[in-house]
Amino acid sequence: MQLGITAESLLYIILGILVVDFIFESILDWLNNRNIKKELPGDIAEFYNREKYELALEYQKTNNRFGLLTGTLSFIATLLILAFGGFGWLDNMLRQVTGHEIFLPLLYFFVLYFVSDILTLPIQLYRVFVIENRFGFNTMTPRLFVTDKIKGYLLTIVLGGILGGILIWLIVNIGPDFWIYFLAISILFIILIQLFYSTIILPLFNKLTPLEDGELKSAISDYSKKVDFSLTNIFVIDGSKRSKKANAFFMGFGKKKKVVLYDTLIQNHSQDELVAVLAHEIGHYKKKHIIGGMITSVISVALTLFILSLIVYNETLSLALGGEQLAIHLNLLAFGILYSPISKITGILVNMLSRKNEFAADHYAKSTYSGEALKTALKKLSVDNLSNLYPHPAYVFVHYSHPPLLERLKALG
Ligand SMILES: [Zn+2]
Structure with a gap:
């Protein structure tokens, strides 16, 4: 598919999408912030003393402020890199290392990932060792942070290298039909993750x-x-x-x-409450939410790949990002931004489905075990995690995979 526009116009569209998204998210944050209420709902008051609730409000405020700061910084950085053709510049630099049709894109994405991770390291450290520490959540040692980081890199290199390498090879060698082949591989991957995540990947980080x-x-x-x-x-x-x-x-x-x-x-809940939580989780299985989630993922991957196949061979995308020639990695990057309005919509649909499933699993726990025990467990969880009791409905609609506590309590009757 020819786009029929110049690289310059396309760059403006890309910048426009980023700006609109930033404004949209800022409005949601602002609404969510404004919605915080000082008073405690009656049926939770027994679990909260005033002091602890003040702490929860402080925790939300701190997180909101921190999110606003980091979000704004990364928004400005992305705009500047795009406006000055930074992504194209990196392509030119790496072409001096390798011109290989598969290794160049993989190297490109790894450098981007590595550099952005290093640049955001202070943010990650501040979140864990200052904010989470201050509110008494963090139990992670600096040593564990470092080993997690190293394992995360290795896992990204192995899994990203294999999947990314296959995708790029297919794009280069198969032509526009590549998406059908890669969809088949994605389906296999989605199934393998469900089957082996807890026996192969999770044990790398937890026991x-x-x-x-x-x-x-x-x-x-x-x-x-x-x-x-x-x-x-x-x-x-x-x-x-x-x-x-x-x-x-x-x-x-x-x-x-x-x-x-x-x-x-297990440490903080009674046996009754633990059985109720377990019943909720088993409810997800009995109501076939796991299979449903996998099918949803497959549909969303299929849509993404199909649209990708329509524009991935277009040189204009690379030029818009400041490249001097067609580069699959630049095109994938540009596609990522151009596609983000659609992925925002699919993300909202997935969250809607997920919230519906949470209600269904709660209902299952109520009908096979006890609604009262689940209610107590949910209240305790919310208090212990200092969760926001009053998220704005618009914010919930876009970002929440689980319904807010008060809605779940109401549904449990
Ligand atoms: Zn659930």
Whole structure:
């Protein structure tokens, strides 16, 4: 597909998309900020003392201010790099290292990833070791931060190198039909991640242990028999080595399915509440949300790849980013920005579906175990994590994958 516009016009469209998105997000942040209320809703007051609630408000304010600062900085940096053709300049530099049709794009993306990670390192450090520390969440040591970083890089190089290498090879060698081949590979990858994430990738960062024999296990055992879910699929993860925040999640399917409970969750909740949380997670499995999520991912990847196939061979994209010739990596980068309004919409749709699924899993926990126990667990989680009790509905609509606490409590009756 020919775009029929000059590189200069295309650059203005790219800059325009970034500006509109920045304004849109700033309005959402502003609405969300303004929506914070000082008074506590009645049914939560028993879990919050005034002091702790003030702390939660302070936590939200701190995060909002920090987000505004870092978001603005990265917005300005991106605009400047685009306006001065920085992405094209990097392409020219790296062409002196290699002109290989696969290695050049991979090297290009790795340099971008590495440089932007180093530049944002102060931000990452401040978030973990200053903000999270101040509010008593952080348990991560500097040493763990460094080893996480190194493992993250290696994982990105291996997985990104394999997937990115295949994508670029297909684009270069197959022509516009590449998207069908890469869609097949993506589907395989999505399935493999569900099956092997918890046995191969997660253990690189955390320890998963089967639920120990004891009171909790026997309390859970009755429930899991009732809903026909094997106890051998329930695991505990050492989340406490990074943060005091608690969580639980469900992954995989078939023999590889797993409910994972954070050790921090187990420490702070009664057996009744833990069974209710577990029931919610099993609800995700029984209601087939895992398969649904995978199908949604496949549809969204298919749409992205198809649209990519329409414009990826267009030299104008590379020129708009300051390149001197067609470069697949520059085109992929330009596509990433041009496609962002569509991915924002698909992201909103995915969040809508996810919030619907959360209500359904809550309902499952209520009907197979206890709505009251789940309500107490959700309230405790919200208080312990200092969550925002009053997010603005527009902000929730765009960004929340889980419904806000008060809506979930209302739905549980
Ligand atoms: Zn859930």
